[in-house]
Amino acid sequence: MFLKEYISDVYNGVTSLLKGMRKTGYYFLHPKEIITEQYPDNRATLVLAERFKGEVVMPHDANNEHACTGCTACEIACPNGTIKVVTKFDITPEGKKKKAIDALVYHLELCTMCNLCVVACPSDAIKMAPTFEHSVFDRSKLTKILNKPASKIREGIE
């Protein structure tokens, strides 16, 4: 039985090696599989993965409205104090006071792109954007206010 085991060892070894060589041989013969991005030559046509996390942004729609309620869940979730939510009180048409954001201050220079704020947000107001060209000459330029000037919270988001 030793011989049988020996021969099957050799057989299994050779077939598994050939399997690997088949895969790499396929890649060698199919240049269209190449995934290299020739950055910065192809800056216009650059394709980045969906999951790429470059910075936190707050999407605004056409009416300059966002979905942030100012609940500060992101600020609490952030492990290194990257986000600071400055809130204010709006007066609704019914005469009631309503909490809203004055500014969502985001310190890109402190951010580790851990995605915890995006996960914590109950109204999906912030997300990760696939941008990565963040170099600037002055550190203060990395402190960003995510909500656009004069933007409002979208109707129906509590």
Next chain:
Amino acid sequence: MFSLEGITTAVQDWLFIKFNPTLALAMECIIVILLAITLFAGLGLVLVLMERKVAARIQIRLGPNRVGPGGMFQTVADTLKLIMKEGLTPDSADKFLFNLAPFIVMMVAMLLLAPIAFAKNFQIWDINIGVLYISAISSLSVIGILMAGWASNNKYSLLGAMRSGAQIVSYELSAGLAVLTIVVLTGSLQLSEIIAAQQNGWWIFKGHIPAVIAFVIFIIAVTAETNRAPFDLAEAESELTAGFHTEYSGMKFALFFLAEYINIFIVCAIGATLFLGGWMPLHIGSWEAFNHIMDYIPSSVWFMGKTFFLIFVIMWFRWTFPRLRIDQLLNLEWKYLLPISLLNLLLVAVIAILGWHF
């Protein structure tokens, strides 16, 4: 039709007419030396570029593509950089051996060039014990590696060199036995006779399955003998920084690097000569028209094509397989390759005696 034989004969005739025989012979020697050095430099540049391109394609990358069209001059630029660099010798190293080692490795590679037939009647030295000469000389390269590892006075270098010693000594056996199968089939140690015996078909086809097994064992063993991945324990850059050439820099490092590629070329050339018919064109039985067309391709092109195909296969190994541990390496040799090649040699001897090959 283009042939290197014509050029060599013309040069020889002209030299012997113009000068007296001694001077002509000396000049021929100088021409051969220059050609060998040119071949080495050219091969180094081409093979390094080829390796990088093959590696890139296999790993779904582009590889060098900035210097020259398609990255053609990348290796030229790298060589220039290495020439400019300072060749440091560590303070506590054995200076003489440290500086000698790269040249020993290079010299061994150059000596191996002698009996290889690059084309029809285009051979430096058609020695009648060519195969023995090759297996004897190729085992000398371990001296250079051990010398480099010992003289560096560095534990990584020493470990790499010791591993390399164990590896080369073990794998020489199965490489030698694989070569012997062809010697048994041909009945000659002379490379030109081995090639001539493959006039009507290459040994890998004529020798049935034992020749194929011998070929596979030969390729595995020479991959190990040239210290290439998956047998690159001597360098093992992730474990031993760079193994035996950790302390080398500049041109001395480049010589080691060059010698590795030259050794690959030489073992592939020997594999092509023994198993794939050297410069012999591909002939299929009695297909007269087909055979005639194949004869029109120059013999040097056949030889280079076969050699570069084998080099590609070895590069394919390198970028596919993970590195073996030292115990796995020795297991593979002593438990698998050696018994199989011994049995295989016995089979081939039976085939040769009974005349079962074509």
